[in-house]
Amino acid sequence: MKCRISQYFVVLAFLGLLTVAPVVSAHADDLEIFGGTSGGVEPNVLIIFDNSDSMADCVDGGQDGVANANCSISSESRIYKAKEVVKNIINTTDGVRFGLMIFNSNREGGYLVQPCGATKSDLVASVDGIDVEWGSPYIYTPLAETLAEAGLYFAGEQSWFNDGVTYTSPIQWSCQKNNIIIMTDGDPTDDLTHIGDRLYINNDTIGDNDGDSCDPNGCNADGTYSNSNLYDSDGSDYLDDVAYYLFHNDCNADYDDEQLIQTFPIGFAIDNQILADTATNGNYGGKYYTASNATALTSAFEDILTSVQSESDAIYASPVIPRNPENQAQSGNKVYMAFFKPQSDGRWLGNLKSYSLLDGELRDANNLRAVYPQDPSAIDYVVGREGYIKDTARSYWSSSVDGLDVAKGGAGVLLDNNNxxxxxxxxxxxxxxxxxxxxxxxxxxxxxxxxxxxxxxxxxxxxxxxxxxxxxxxxxxxxxxxxxxxxxxxxxxxxTMxxxxxxxxxxxxxxxxxxxxxxxxxxxxxxxxxxxxxxxxxxxxxxxxxxxxxxxxxxxxxxxxxxxxxxxxxxxxxxxxxxxxxxxxxxxxxxxxxxxxxxxxxxxxxxxxxxxxAEQMLELDAFGDVDFISGAAVLGQSWAKPQLKKIRDVDVDNNVHLYDVFLLAGGYDTRYENPTFSVPSPNNIAGRSIYTVNASSGLLVGPNINGGNWRDDSDQSVMNHSILEVTGFDTLGKGYMNRIYAGDLGGNLFATRYDDARDAWEELHLLDLPEDTITFTDSTNQSVSKNRGQKFMTKPDATLESGGECIYLGTGDRENLTDTDRVDAFYAVCNDWVKLKDIDGNDILDAQGDYTYTPVPISDLVDVTGNLVQDSADATEKATIDAALKNSSGWYLHMEHPGEKITSSAKVIDGKIFFTTFTPGFGTLNNNDPCVTSFDLGVSRLYAIDYRTGGAVMELDGTGGLSKDDRSTIIGTSVAYEPVLTTSGVKTTLFYGSGGKLLSLDVDLQTLVKRYFWRQLE
Known part of the structure; x- marks a missing residue:
């Protein structure tokens, strides 16, 4: 690049590095994607009903007050009570596809009595037909074998314990919830078939999934293996391993989404560790139930069904990690997350919750891991749940577990109780x-x-x-x-909140x-x-x-x-x-x-x-001589986060002053939400301005640059579109701002600088993206031609280089997220501040008598989309692109996924640029698939690229080495929030996420954290 990018650089505009963080809207905006739901898909619930001989015993408080004794009065037996409860649950519960499985009489596993989705009458009749009598054949309790058999049923595989049976999977839709309820009155018995080393659903083995050193082949109390183990009657300790497998593995590869199966154990007249472990390993909340009578058994079933029938909370959060007030170079140890949950009446629920941070990991009020880990080797890892808050987590300020629920715990509950x-x-x-x-x-x-x-x-x-x-x-x-x-x-x-x-x-x-x-x-x-x-x-x-x-x-x-x-x-x-x-x-x-x-x-x-x-307050500046409104600078929506800066300014008597000011952008004009909107007249557009107000009084002082007072040689307005974000910084270390940069919604990048010698602000229309058609190869290797994206909606970041500054920002219409008609891009634009000269070498002045400077044409930026500087196998080609980068004014990187747009400000950290994008989904309303809606939540990505070349800087695709695919990683669905960097002085972590998910990435900072603390680098 012409602005030499040195080995060492200074981040100049990194505001908030440590301080961050069916829907119907009044306007099209960044909430439009939250309009869909996969509701209406009935969950599958397979009940494993214990029909072992011990179910003929009395429930506690039964005949003669004797518990655990064979009942002569059948109505007091466990089997009778359980049958009555289950029949009632089936008859009174709608919207659930119940199925029924019981134990085989041959001591081997279980068999399917009724498939999920059977009629209520067939289910009730089958439950009625379950009979238990003491004697021969004695029916044992092969819990692990039967749960493994249930997994084969959901997978649509051949039975292990029933000859000639190949199951038809009950799974109908990719978003369907699949669940198993085990209702049992005892420990596993006669549960010794060695299924642990047998190929299971994914041609793998169940194994010792929970890592407790007791694998599915059983183990002794001292951890040694044998057929004789710590349970009586040839029991086993692998029910929890089977539950772990079903909950952590895709149990049906015929569908795009991961098909996980939750297992909910109910101990009827029993409470044992193996059932508790099964719950911990087998469902989101680790929910384990015990019941000593019919009433408690009913409550257990009802609670489970409430859980499996509930829709996703549709929670979206923004994390905030404050600075350590005693050491501004380091983060504090608290994390605050803001939540919202859409409601059909338009008045949505909100909450604010608190967690702690320990070694880069989110912890709850009990100092337990608050989110599901990203590491597949972790004991509590769950496929597809990485980064989501655990259902078992209790946030600070909360008296009980609140998990992912917006309407539980946090400041919201406290506010609701505050009279x-x-x-x-x-x-x-x-x-x-x-x-x-x-x-x-x-x-x-x-x-x-x-x-x-x-x-x-x-x-x-x-x-x-x-x-x-x-x-x-x-x-x-x-x-x-x-x-x-x-x-x-x-x-x-x-x-209330x-x-x-x-x-x-x-x-x-x-x-x-x-x-x-x-x-x-x-x-x-x-x-x-x-x-x-x-x-x-x-x-x-x-x-x-x-x-x-x-x-x-x-x-x-x-x-x-x-x-x-x-x-x-x-x-x-x-x-x-x-x-x-x-x-x-x-x-x-x-x-x-x-x-x-x-x-x-x-x-x-x-x-x-x-x-x-307000507009009315900005009519005159501190000296009474600037007409803000007639200068076509009517304010738009106030999106920008204000920045306190110090500026140098001269009064009417030529006295130099230093003022504390707030740097602000003109704001957003909502008419841009209409994709077909074209600017009829610049004077009609709100937000065409960059301005500063005296922080003490609110009156205009210093630079007031707007569509009325910035004119070109033809006396036409230069600023014709809304400006949403702005950045300013000091390049000379004199203690006051001397540079301002801002992009607008028309593809323009504006630069201003303060000339100390003239005590005047100078302006440069640095970049003007052409409204042209771009042809390139997208992520599917298809050649596409689409219009160039024009909307700069995020705050620029900058680095100080030899000869000037390099500015980093991307295009993307955050208020029209589902649009796929444009190709957006990320830009690195370097500004040398080279004065324009005439043929005689004299400075060319503008209409106001100010110096003019060289803009950057798009042709002087290098297209790095193909990542040839890293991926090309041709040494000559690599050398050519490297030379082009060194002699250019910057580069650009096209977003290659259809409709992909930049949604966050860039963060330049130690030579690495971090930003997020959103790509809309392509689901359209499909009456044949309730999992597909017209409001697809899309895909969010985190990019980490080299500030000099746009190449990969971190191994993100899991294949080793650095290549084009390492430039980004998928975060999840919906719009990602701004990445947040934290440092403890020992470890530096980047937090990022979307859709209620909080992920982390260790960042190796080699330069900046040794030389500066972040607050100084704005």
Missing amino acids: AREVYTFTYVDSTNYLVLNNPKTKLTDPLNDFRETTNPKITAALLDVADATERGEVLSNTLAGTTFEDENGTTQSW GDIIHSEPLVEAYKQNDNTYKNYIFVGANDGMLHVIDAADGQEKWAFIPPKQLPRLKLLLPENNPQKLHHYFVDGSPVIEELNNEKILIFGEGRGGERYYVLKVTDPLDPEWVYQI
């Missing part, structure tokens, strides 16, 4: 434009800012934009009460008098509020409703949302900065609006209003 909340707004505004009135009282704790006070005279019907006092009361009570939902038992429950989607929780450390630190969490939610939560116990300390959201709260009422749309409110990410010994909180509304709000939170329990950033 003494402090909910503030700011009422010193007018009801027309919601601007602040003169001389307001700034304390949010002022009684007239109390949203909970129903008699507050300042919260009028007009302020809430409703007709009368009755509607006013409904809005107030509904906002505070939240919504309701049905839990897994069909019980209606209340829920709204969904948290784009707002990244902020964890702020407050130093106490004893030099310890107390953390508070700030996060926006789509219940209209910014929530402030005590990180120690999860209790909400206060919440704030921004003034502009007050008239929108009525949308939370069902009668005002007949289309059941999902609405956004406080959707932006909060930031806290130190300013003049005060803690200043600033946050945008994200999808919920176009404003930013600034509060003083020096005392976290006594917040104060400072100002808001």
Whole structure:
């Protein structure tokens, strides 16, 4: 590249490296993929019914109060009670495909009495026909053999214990849930057939799957092997191994998805370790049940069926790992995850949960592993569950296991039980434009800012934009009460906290008098509020409703949302900065609006209003001479995370000042969501601006670059599209920002720099992607021709190189995720800041008298999509591409999967670029396959590539060596969240994930962590 990329470099724009983190929407956006469900597919439930002779015994408290004795009164026997329970369960349960299996009378395994999906009448008749009598032939309890036989049934394989039988698998659909319930009253007996070394479902063996040194051939109490083992009556210790196999292996290769089988044991009048181990090894929650009577047995069946019938929680999370306040170079040991769960009425559930971090691994409140491991050799590894929170996990702040359930545990449950909340707004505004009135009282704790006070005279019907006092009361009570939902038992429950989607929780450390630190969490939610939560116990300390959201709260009422749309409110990410010994909180509304709000939170329990950033406030700068709105810079939705910077500026008397400012982008114009939208006139587009406001006052100061005041030689506007994100940094080490970069939604990359000699900001239209057609070979080796992607929607990252900077960012329409009509790409663009000269060598000045600089044409970027620099077997070809890279202005990498688009900002770490992408699925509504929907969740990927060449830098495909396939790895479904890097000083870990999944990757940092701490490298 022309900007020489040196061996050592500095990451300049890495904001948040350690501080991060059926659906109907009001607009097409990045939630559109969450509209589908595989609901309607009935689960298979095979009941293994213990018909051994001991089932003729009495249940506890039976005949003469004698337990475990053969009953002369049949109605008191275990078999009678169990049959009555199972028949009732079958008759009263709909939506389940029951099947029935019992033990063979020849002491060998079991046999299928009724297949899954049999009619209720046939099932009940078969249960009625199960008979148990003491005597010959004596029926034993070959539990492991029978469970292995059940696995063969689900796999559609030949029977091991029934001559001439080859099963037809009950599995109908790839997304179907498959389950086995073992109801037994005893230990395994006569369970000695050596099935452990026999080829099983996948032409492998069951083996000692759980690693307890007792393999399926049995073992003695001291761990030695023999046919005589630790169970009486020739029992065995391998039921749990069989359960492990079925739960951790694909049990039917005829379907695309992994077909795992859960095993749920019920000990009827017995409680033993082998059944408990079977549960641990055989189902997601490790659920094991014991029952001493018919009532308890019924409850056990009902709980299992509730579990297997429940749909996925559709949970999506954003992790936050705060810095260690005592060592900014290292991460803290806590992880906070924000959740949401879609609801059909449009008012979604949200929660915030806390976990700990130990050696790069997520732990729960019991210091147990909180997520399923990625390592297949781990004892608790489950195929297809890697990175998902365990059903057995208990997050901090939770009194009981909450697992993956959004509506259990966390701050959400605590908030729902909090009847003494402090909910503030700011009422010193007018009801027309919601601007602040003169001389307001700034304390949010002022009684007239109390949203909970129903008699507050300042919260009028007009302020809430409703007709009368009755509607006013409904809005107030509904906002505070939240919504309701049905839990897994069909019980209606209340829920207060709204969904948290784009707002990244902020964890702020407050130093106490004893030099310890107390953390508070700030996060926006789509219940209209910014929530402030005590990180120690999860209790909400206060919440704030921004003034502009007050008239929108009525949308939370069902009668005002007949289309059941999902609405956004406080959707932006909060930031806290130190300013003049005060803690200043600033946050945008994200999808919920176009404003930013600034509060003083020096005392976290006594917040104060400072100002808001609105179009009307930006009409004039601090000196009264900049007309922002007539300059065509109307604000769009406030997506950007504000950045506190210091700038150098000159006043009207030519006095030089250094100002603390917030660097902001113009925002998003929702009209871009329409795929056919074309810009009719630049003056109609919101968000065509980059600007800074005085952090203390909110008034414009410093660079104000917008579509009105940046003109080309033909006096045409240069900035014609919305700008969503911006980055700024200091390249000279002088303590103030002298570079700003931003991409827009029209394929443009803008660069500005501060010229100290002239005390002026200079502008460069660095890159202008052509609206052309690209022909290339995609991931399926097909030649495709599609339009070039134009939308830069993420924040650029940068490295400082000899002669200038290199900027890294990618295209991708996050608000139209299912689009496949464009080819998006990741770009590395190097800027030398070479002045344009005329033929006489004189500087060419623009219309404003400023220097002009050389832009980068697309032809000066090298196409590295084919990864020839690594994969080519031709030495000459490799040398050619290497030379081209050294002499170019950068490179680009086409996304090769159809519809693949970049969805996260790039993170440049020690010569490695990390970013995520999303590729839509191709499922269309198929009435013949309920697992396929028109809203496919798609595939997310993590990329790790070389910042110089776009080549692979980490072995990600599991085949050894570095090649094109190592540039990315599949994360999972849905949109991935921003990768998060943590370091303990010894180990550096990159956390990434999607769809409720949290994965990790060890990163070998060779340079940066030895020289800098991350906060310095923004």
